[in-house]
Each structure stands twice: as structure tokens, then as C-alpha cells.
Amino acid sequence: MPSHYTTNMRFKFPILAICLEIIIIILFGVFVGYETNDGGSGHGHSGNNSVPDKFITPYPMFQDVHVMIFVGFGFLMTFLKRYGFTSVGINMLIAALGLQWGILMQGWWHSHSHSIKMTVLSMINADFSTATVLISFGAVLGKISPVQMLIMTIIEITIFATNEHLVVEILKASDVGASMTIHAFGAYFGLAVARVLYRSGLRNGHDNEGSVYHSDLFAMIGTIFLWMFWPSFNSAIADAGINQHRAIINTYLSLAACVLVAFAVSSLVQEKGKLDMVHIQNATLAGGVAVGTCADMNISPYGAMLIGFVAGSISTVGFKFLTPVLASKMKIQDTCGVHNLHGLPGLLGGIAGIIATSMGAKKDYSPTMQAAALASSVGVALVGGTLTGFLLKLPFWGQPPDQNCYDDSIYWEVPEEEEAHGGSAHGDQNTLKSDA
């Protein structure tokens, strides 16, 4: 049984969540308005309603990104047999907090005044900012409390927005699909946190750290929605026209090539040649990550496919051979294998961007600055994640004891299952969910 002293969230979690929400609402009251066509105060009625239509043009792409954040990331993590409530539920909580905080953080960096004018584009960028935390969440999934996740969300998005500003505005680097600023950043931030929070009690694994048949199918909902909408992720903030068109096509092709290679390598590295669901759920997406930085560049369709080819290979090989080594040698317990899905392919994406700009695939961008952006993203993430890890290591955040890791029931009311019949209920059981 969990100790109530350590894990009962009844006051610390609600108070923190409500205080954060009140603070955010006050900040929005002071700083945030609607963008209007005249760049005015957001409080006037415009005589000409036609101009803001451009604000609504990216709305379908926003919704695709929105689906990736809430369905994609949420369900991808439901692969664990008894951690689905947390995966999809706390994913939603983190993203809902993160997007509000992201609007403030990005708004202050983007605007020259304190005043922030919201558009659909702000919503796309806010959703992007939450992706970093959700990636990091994958590295520590099952081992930290909702309270810790709220704290990590605020800190990581603050640091992310700062690094993003550095990369885009100071270094003038190109990263349209955010291989560096989101994927590599989120992965290495999360891995640094996981390193600090290393649990030696889990070094031999945990009974709940695996899937069951249907949890693997739920996870595939996440995989497929991420895979399908990735072209929107990589093109949503691209310059309209040729660049955006290229970002769509390149991502589509990179992902397609990646799927074949991920399936092939998954079979190749297994003695009996069988496919492994972990690889299919994750490595098929590596092509979307890796083509991110140069998605809108003139890399030719076959160039995009080559990137997907390499990404699918290294991601699958990473899951098979690198994750166990990270855990045993480097004491990094990476629950979802974010290093293989976001870390390595994010690095690959950064390197591809350096090569592409050096070959002139996007005018006015310098390979040196691309390299500096990659170094900044990884370096800031490692330092930020390490410091955040030490803060989260303080003993009073309600973190679960080792034996209750990867178990929803420590933070959730979980319906009782009938002992005799298994998951498929018949009419004769008498288990009820309270308040249902």
C-alpha cells in the first residue's frame, strides 16, 4: 500500500493547480487580447471584417496539431498495461496548462511590447510548446506525480521559449518542424530529469512495465494520428506557398519511407524475425521528427525519403540495443524510449539541416548557425533538465514509491475488475464505480 503521507494529493495538487490557473488568468487579464486587423487594442470593432480571414486560414492545420498533442501523445503512452488513465489524462492536464503558459512565454518573447495579441497562429505555437513537456513526460512516465508534472510544465516551457527565441531570433537558424527546438530539446530535457530521478529499485524492471494486448492497440491510436498529421506539424508555421507545400510533401515522403525501414529492421533484429510493437508504435514516426528542420527546404523528394530511411533505422536499433544500455550503464530509465523517437532523430534532423543549408537548400541560412542552434537546444535542455530534476527530487511532491510505479491506482480511482472472469464483464458481477 502506498503511504498516504507521501502520495495523497488531496491538498497539494488542487491548491497548486488552482493557484496556477488563477495566476494565469490574472496575467491574461493584464496582457492578452485578440489580434484584430488594425493591430488595435483588441477591444474595438473593426469596420472591415475581411482582413482577419487570414487569421483563420491556418485553423485546419491547427486542429491537426491539436489532435497530435491530445490524441497522439496521449494515446501513444497508453501502451503500459495499467497506466492508461495517467497517460491520456495527465497528458491532457499538462497540455492544457502548458498551452496557457506557452501563450504568455512565447507572446512576451515575440512581441515588442508587453501586450500579447492572440491569433490562431498563437494557438499553434502554444500547442507546439506543450509538445516539449509531453516528450519529456515520456521519459519519466510512471515514476513521478501529477504535482511534479505541473512544476515541470511551467519550468520547461519557460526554458523552451527562451531557447526558441535564441535559435530563431538571435542565431537566425531555420527549424520549421522543430527537430531541434522541440524534439531534441524535449528528449534531452526529459532524459536529464530521468537521470537525476534514477531509481535503483527499478533496475530489474517492474511487473507493470509492459503492455497487454489491448493496451498496445490503444497506443496504436496515438501512433497513427501522430503519423498522419505530422505533415501539418512540420508545415503549420512554414511560409505560405512553395515552402509550406514542400514541408507537406517532404514530411509525407519521409514518414512513408520510415515505415518500411522500421518494420524491416524490427524483424531483422529479432531472432525469430517477429515484429515488435514497441518499434512499430514509435520508430515509424522517427521520419517525421528527423525531416523537421529541413522540411521546408529544397531537399528534393528523394532527400526527404533518405532522411526517413536513416531515421527509421537508427530509431529501431536504438530501442533494441541502446535503451537497455542507457538504463544499466548511464542510469537513465527512459520509460517510453523518447531518446529513440525524439532524441536521436532530433539530432539527425539538426544535422540534416546543417548539411542542407550548406548545400544551399534554403537561402540566407547558415550551416554554422544551424549547428549553433542544435548545440544550444541540446545544451540548454541538459542543463535545464538537470536543475529541474534536482527540484523535483525534493521529497514532498507526492512521488510514488518504487512498488507503485506504473500504476494508475495510486493517483486515480480505478474500477475494480471481477476476479474470476477477467476484463470482459458479464452481468453477474457486482463491482461498481463510485459516482459513475
Place this chain on the structure above:
Amino acid sequence: MPSHYTTNMRFKFPILAICLEIIIIILFGVFVGYETNDGGSGHGHSGNNSVPDKFITPYPMFQDVHVMIFVGFGFLMTFLKRYGFTSVGINMLIAALGLQWGILMQGWWHSHSHSIKMTVLSMINADFSTATVLISFGAVLGKISPVQMLIMTIIEITIFATNEHLVVEILKASDVGASMTIHAFGAYFGLAVARVLYRSGLRNGHDNEGSVYHSDLFAMIGTIFLWMFWPSFNSAIADAGINQHRAIINTYLSLAACVLVAFAVSSLVQEKGKLDMVHIQNATLAGGVAVGTCADMNISPYGAMLIGFVAGSISTVGFKFLTPVLASKMKIQDTCGVHNLHGLPGLLGGIAGIIATSMGAKKDYSPTMQAAALASSVGVALVGGTLTGFLLKLPFWGQPPDQNCYDDSIYWEVPEEEEAHGGSAHGDQNTLKSDA
């Protein structure tokens, strides 16, 4: 075993469904054509194909609403352990019938002639009209037959279209996201039906009135898709330009604030501080309902977030404390808690609209008329629902006996599960679905 006399649907259900479909097709044959750019007969070819492009502009928003109706409502109700086939299947049936009937009902009210000209906008409005029935469905889920649902669909949409006409055309009230005309209306209509159909035999609950682990995850598919696409619901019929842009932003922010508060209050009201899936599945959506009426008004971003904050609180508190009282004191057995998700937040939305218009947030709209619209929506729903309830109480509609409530197998062929092994099948069982 159910009595075949009462629940065998073999002739009453197919005959009713096919007769309804034939009648509808005849009415479409007489009254319904395509809208064309010249406002012509729908049978001529236009020389200028460019004008109807405006008809297709709202198509992506239509699809978002479509997903909410069919995936959102359908899967949200799959939380019951043995009622998923009905939830997602009969949801589809009701919506497919309702949208056809809605085109006729709304078309006749909207057009000045008998002739109805269809556009994508008609499809959005038709989908909206089905939402009222699906909300009411949640109040009576598990306790009525498919035959009863077909009847309720026809009656409720007819009354809904009349009240909507009254609110929009006569009272000239504003209700862009339909907090009043859809959410409050659908909830109180359904609750009135549930009151008339009160089953004392279920006053101590029912073995099947609860969830299992995976049914709660299926329900989250519904929750997340509803949550993501709610900005489309609230903005789909807004005036293009500034108003639509505001409706998107306000709904996005209200929902985000609502999530944090729903999680916080869910933990706060539980002794051990644990989160309750029922709250997360439902109360996180209350912010979308409550911001509906004033979504397109100039209420400022923080105003939208305040609405979401209050909605998340009252909805969660309602699930915890009000639903049991409704059942025991007022004899209203509200299966899905629609009072907490649509009723209370719908009222809140109506009140927010009164306050917002009184503060001048939307020109040319009067708080008095907003109040009249709210009263009309609730009053018409209660009267209409009560009368419908008495009609549905007639004994020959195939309603299930108490012991077969909340059980798909009374109206569906349900695959046999192996007795010994539970839901996860192994290769050695010998249960087959007929005709599969």
C-alpha cells in the same frame, strides 16, 4: 432471460426505421435541392463555378463538428462496461436519422418558401440538431430501446427546431455556440424524459452501471475528440472574420482553464485525493458548453477563462454531490450525468450571455432577450421532454426490464467471452461470432 414479448425488436424496429427513411426520402424528393450560386432550382448548371466555393469554405469546420457528433458523443458513452455497442452504434443510428430530419425541420423554418436548398452550412446545422438528442440520450442511456430512441429523435428535433427559430428569429437572441438551444435544451429535455421513465427497481444501482478499465479508455477517445474540436462547434456558424476568430480563441482558452479546475476539484472532493475518471471524462468539457453563448462576443480572453474556471468547478461538484441527490430525491436517474455536463454549464452559458450583452460585448443584442431565450429553451425542453416521456412510457416499445438495463446483449448479438481466461483471448478458445 429477457422476455421476447417485450424486447424482441424483429418487426417493430425494422418497420419503423424503414418507414421513417421512406417518408424522409419522399419529403426530400419534394422539397430539397442543392443550393447553387444563382439561387436557382438546383437543377441547372451554372456557368460560373467560382461562387459556390464559399459553400465549401466551412467544410473543414463541418468535419470537426461531424467528428464530435459521431466519435465524440458515441465514444464518450462507452464508459459503461457492457454497453459500448449501444453507445457508439445507436448514437450513430440516432445521428443519421436526426440529421436527415433536421435538414427538413430547420430548412422549413429557415426558408421563406417550401423549397430547401442544401449547402455545407445546412449540414453543420443538421449535425447540430442531432446533438440535442444525443445529449438527451445520455440521460436515459441503458434504460430505453432503439425503437424509443427513433421516436424521441423525431419529436425532439422537431421541438428543438421550433425553439431555435423562436430564440434566433423572434427573440433575436445570440447563441452562437448553442449553450442554451442545444446544451441546456438537450439536457433538460432528457432529464424530463428520465423523470417520467423513473425505475424504482434501479434505485439501488445496477451491476452493469459502472465501468471497467478499458471501457474508461474508450470513453476518453470521446472526451478528447469533443474537447479538441469544441472551438469548431462554437465558431462554425459565427460570422466570418473577427467574430469567428474570437469564438475560436475564447473556446480554446475556456476549455484549457476548465481542465485544470476539473482535475483540481476532482482530487479535492475525494478523501484520498484521487482523480475520478467520470469527472475527467466529462467536467473537462464544461468550459466548452459554458462559453458557447458568448463565444463570439468581445469578452476578452481572461473572461473566457473565467467562464471555463467556473464551469469546471460546478460540473465536477455536480457529479460528486448533485447526481446522487437527483436520483434519490427527485427521482431522476441521469445515466451519464448530462445535468452536470450540459445542464448546469448550459445555464451558466445563458447567464454569461446575459451579463456579456448587458456589458455591451455584442452590439444590437439585449440582455432581456437573452434571458427570454434561456427561459424558453429550458421551459420548452421540460414540457416537451415530459410529454415525450409519457409517450415513451407506453408498454409496447420494447423497453428492457430492469435486470437487463445497461446490457448490450438484449438488443445486440454479443460475442461470447471465454469463461476461464478473461477478455484477452488465447488460441485455444472456441467461441465464434456468428456470421463474422
Place this chain on the structure above:
Amino acid sequence: MPSHYTTNMRFKFPILAICLEIIIIILFGVFVGYETNDGGSGHGHSGNNSVPDKFITPYPMFQDVHVMIFVGFGFLMTFLKRYGFTSVGINMLIAALGLQWGILMQGWWHSHSHSIKMTVLSMINADFSTATVLISFGAVLGKISPVQMLIMTIIEITIFATNEHLVVEILKASDVGASMTIHAFGAYFGLAVARVLYRSGLRNGHDNEGSVYHSDLFAMIGTIFLWMFWPSFNSAIADAGINQHRAIINTYLSLAACVLVAFAVSSLVQEKGKLDMVHIQNATLAGGVAVGTCADMNISPYGAMLIGFVAGSISTVGFKFLTPVLASKMKIQDTCGVHNLHGLPGLLGGIAGIIATSMGAKKDYSPTMQAAALASSVGVALVGGTLTGFLLKLPFWGQPPDQNCYDDSIYWEVPEEEEAHGGSAHGDQNTLKSDA
């Protein structure tokens, strides 16, 4: 236990997949570039970025089609109790390979030079081409190996593109929603393959050839997404303006009418009047298939609904009465019943197109040529499928022995389920997924 000699895919599958991907990348390197506004080489920067916006206009419709291919087809086939990994996983593999091959095949037929210029429209058409293989996949599901599926994908898409060219360019027939060129073609191709691969050992059924409760719910995810987005499928390549608008409306109405009839007939043909999930999962979609050919024609809304009415009837009746006869008399074991969902409704769609053009519903199209297109699609499919079947019958493609059909574990690592407790895991089991 399966024989490792026959079914271990370790080398044959990865080598085939990687070789195919390498060949495709080389062909893309030689032949494929981006379309640009000046019709140039795809390597120049355009001074005017506004023209390619037209390339991005169909992007939301592309995403709807994309969801149908990857979520719709993938999850629809998860109804089998132990074949969900293959259904959604190999579906993804086939589609990812198919879309790359489709771009090449269609590009060569469409362009007058060897050079292929990609746009979002190419992506829509490429996704379409994969649908044929996924339909055929449904006929042989559970009985063939991933290696066989890769081979079938390459061959079927090659033949499909040739037949499509014949229908559209030579016969000048109209088939906007592809009732003939995709649905009838894919169904009869797959049925011909299934006929050649007939397994007498399965003539009395198989223990795994059925569903469990939750697998039927997973399948409904596929059904609902297919149903919702079918208007996009049938209108995606229609001429912008009136034609596209009609295609949307007609498909929406045909599907709605089809749902009522499919439910009604499902109840009618069953002694106890109960609904059958197989019918609901499949026959509700037949209206989308059958209205495909004449979706953009001026058939009036009630005409579309009549098509849906007939399609829902024949599809449900087909599942109930025809599928068993096909298996026993004609030795065609049609796992998913694609004959009822795609074959018969595809034929109906072709016939509806002949009737509609003969009544002048689309100018410049001839009923004779429509009939020729239908005959060509079915004939080419039957011949192509038969020849492909004989190729796939060669004994070294790793096909499963009869007793391992419909079982993921022959090609996948499948998590062990706890013997005593069933699918819902408790904290005390000790089963782990390797490499998870």
C-alpha cells in the same frame, strides 16, 4: 507451434522491404520533383509565392482521406479477437509502401514526360491507390504473410493505375468517388486472390475467426472515421465549385440513409431481431461506396438517398446470406466480407452511374462508356487477382499454416497475458513485454 522453416520472416521480409524502399528512392531521385507555380524544374525559387496556394487548398480533404486509409481501414479490420496488431500494423505498412509506388505509377500515366511533379493532389491520388490494396487485404486477412502483402501491393497498384488510366483517359468515364476503379476493383481483385489461395482446412471455420467485445469496439473506431470522412473521399478530386459541393452533399445523404436501412435489415434477418455488429461495422458504409461514381452528378438529394437505401440493404443481406455461400460453394473465404462492403456496392455504384449519365446527370459522359469502365474494372481485377494469387501460392513466402491463421503471434511479439486474471492486469502479475 508454427514451423520456423515456413514462417520465420527474419531475412526474407526485411530484405524485400529494404530493397523495395531503395529502388523507390532511386526512382524518386531520377523522376520526382516538387510542382511549382511556373511548371518549372522544382529546383527554382519562384518569385511569386501566391500561386502554389492552390496546391494547398485541397490539404484538409487530403487529411480526411489520409485518416480513412490509416485509421479507417486499419481499425475496421481489428474486429478479429487476436489479429489487431496485423490489422492496424500491416495496414500501415501496405499503405506506406503503396502510396510511394502509387505516386510513381500514377505520375507516369498522368504526365506526358517522365518527370513527375508532386502536389497535394498527388498525395490524395496516391492515398486512393492504396485503398485498392487495403480492400483486397480484407479478403485475405489472416491467411497470408507480410511478405505476400508487399508483393501484392506492388502488383495490384501497378494494375490499378493502368485500369484507372484506361477508364479515365481512354474510355472517358466518370468515377469521381471511384466506386468502380477502387471499390469494385479492389474487392474483385482480392476475391480472386482468395479463391486461388482457398484453404480447405478452414472450411469449418477457425477458433480465432471471431471477435471479442473490445475488439468490436476497436473496429467501430474504423467504421466511424470511414463513415464521417467519406464525403471527402468522394469529393476530393471533384471539380471545384458546384460539382464538389454536390459530391459532398450526396455522399453525406447517401450514408445517412444507408445507416437506417443497415440497422433495420440487420434486425430483420435475425430471428431474435438483434443487431449484428458485423453489419453495423460494414454495411453502414455501403452508401458511401455506392454513391461514389455519381457523387458529383446532378442526381438530386433524394437520388443519393435512394442509392444509400439500396446499398445498405444489399450489403446487409450479403453479409447474412451470400458470404456463407461464397465460402461453401465458390470456395472464396472472404475474411472481412469485402464483397458485401466494396464488391456489391461498387457494382451498384457503377450501375447507378450508367443510369445517371443516361438521364443526363453529367454532361459529356456516355452510359456506354460508363458500362465499359465497369466491365473493365471488374474484368481486369479478376484476371489480375487470379494471376497474383498463383504467384502468392508459391510455397516460400512464409504463409501461415492453417492452425496459425488469424493469429498475430505468428509474425508479432505478442505480450503474454496473465493466465488467471484475464485481460485486466493487477499489480501482482509478473508478465513483461520484452524490450518494452
